[in-house]
Amino acid sequence: MTRLVILGKQGAGKGTQCALLAEHYQIPHISTGDMLRTTVAEGTHLGLQAKAIMEAGELVSDEIILGIVQERLTQADAQLGFLLDGFPRTDAQAQGLMAMLAPNKIDVALDIDVPDDVVTERMLARGRDDDTPEAIQRRLELYQAETAPLLELFLKGGVLVSVDGLGTELEVHARVIDAIERNR
Numbered sequence: 001m002t003r004l005v006i007l008g009k010q011g012a013g014k015g016t017q018c019a020l021l022a023e024h025y026q027i028p029h030i031s032t033g034d035m036l037r038t039t040v041a042e043g044t045h046l047g048l049q050a051k052a053i054m055e056a057g058e059l060v061s062d063e064i065i066l067g068i069v070q071e072r073l074t075q076a077d078a079q080l081g082f083l084l085d086g087f088p089r090t091d092a093q094a095q096g097l098m099a100m101l102a103p104n105k106i107d108v109a110l111d112i113d114v115p116d117d118v119v120t121e122r123m124l125a126r127g128r129d130d131d132t133p134e135a136i137q138r139r140l141e142l143y144q145a146e147t148a149p150l151l152e153l154f155l156k157g158g159v160l161v162s163v164d165g166l167g168t169e170l171e172v173h174a175r176v177i178d179a180i181e182r183n184r
């Protein structure tokens with residue numbers, strides 16, 4: 001059973017590392033960003049609301065996010081572990097997650113650490129629709145204000161693992177596996 005949470009700024013390489021980790025541990029990669037993008041593509045009312053919020057680099061409401069995660073975690077493939085990517089991003093989401101999992105807990109919260117200037121360059125280079133300079137800046141501000149404090153929470157819970165996110169995908173992957181195995 002492996003219940004992992006991946007933290008880190010946008011552009012820290014979470015998506016890439018999650019794909020490698022999901023394969024390594026044979027657990028589903030659950031990305032709230034991907035689920036939201038699917039909702040946007042479906043063009044529903046919720047999708048239209050989410051699209052505007054995502055393009056501005058703002059956060060979708062905790063209520064909506066907790067709803068989609070709760071639904072996803074009840075599916076059969078998530079019963080033997082999972083990898084949460086891009087969630088939790090706020091204290092309310094972290095509290096909601098813990099309540100959902102109780103009496104179980106997260107095994108490891110992995111922080112992939114990359115400096116702001118590097119993630120900014122990477123995000124501009126990947127050129128997704130929502131990667132405008134203004135949205136990138138706003139997401140970094142929100143990361144500092146809302147998500148960085150969660151590191152402290154997971155540290156207190158004894159599950160935080162931080163790795164240096166600079167280097168090739170495979171170098172970072174090796175560091176990640178090593179750190180996870182040493183800490184669980």
Ligand code: AMP
Nearest residue numbers: 032033053054058059060065086087089
């Ligand atoms: P990501 O693919 O994780 O970079 O997410 C893309 C966008 O989706 C973010 O900039 C947010 O607008 C939204 N989003 C994804 N996950 C969350 C979350 N856990 N809480 C709030 N908004 C989210």
